[in-house]
Amino acid sequence: MNIAMINGSPKLRKSNSDHLLKTLEPLISTGHEITHYNINKKPLTPGQYNELCGMDILIIAFPLYVDGVPSHLFRMLVTLEEYMKTRREKDIYVYTLMNNGFFEGKQNHIALEIIQNWCIRSGLIFGQGLGQGAGEMMDFIEKVPLGTGPLKNLGKAMESLAHNVHSQSIDESMLFSPNFPRFAWKFAATHSFWNATAKKNGLKKKDIRRTL
Incomplete structure (x- = not known):
């Protein structure tokens, strides 16, 4: 399968969104071709929008901004929606990785609904969303093995997401706080x-x- 990993963080480097994508990638890389898109550096080109219309899976990672989607990512999604309506020729599954500065991961629920509604408008299939609370901790505990200590919940969630990506499945979204x-x-x-x-x-x- 062709998988697009879209980093929707406004940070140019060391973002939590990038960290989450890099954590997931080893779990889904076998047998698949992965292409990275960093919209924080410059807008996507028409050619890149066309590439996204030919993907099997889109994985969108972003931080919570005022309980919603960052504005630059929102603009990209609005443009991509129009491309999907006219250029898409097959089913495309969408998965999302969200993080927020509040301790409670449930704070991501509105942003999750935004992505779900965008999928409906774009004719895409929403597969699953993960919402990590206390996202700013990630930089301080990056050396902690996934699935252990404060990353126990994240490890279980990543395993679930990886399974669903491999099988192109729909599953219940998971909003959680760190084990801390x-x-x-x-x-x-x-x-x-x-x-x-x-x-x-x-x-x-x-x-x-x-x-x-």
Whole structure:
């Protein structure tokens, strides 16, 4: 099968979306041809839109933005929808990988519905969606083996998604949080991320709490 991996993150490098795609790729690469599309660097060309219309599977990864899809990805999907309506000649399955900054993965539910509705409008088959909570943890635990520790839920979800990609199956979407105590995540995020980032930019903790 021909599989397209679409990175919908606005970040140019080290995005959580890219990390999720790279985590999934070894699980689905055998026997399939995978093509990568990074729309954060420059818009897709007409030729690339035509390529996507000839794929068997689209895997779209993106971060949650205001409970929805990032604007640059949304524009791409609107354009791709028109191509799919006129150029698609076979069934195409769509799977999605979402991550958000909130601890709860269920926060991705609206973005999931957006992709599902887009599939209906485009004449595509929605296969499954995964929604990872506490996405900003991914960079700090990238060396943790998939399926263990805080990545236990993600490991189970990736196995499910990989199976469905191989068999072009439809399955229930999975929205989940990391296997990590919420209070510990909040403490680590405050002291290791927010306060550290503020200090790096010449700010103090009291500056973060300042109101305009």
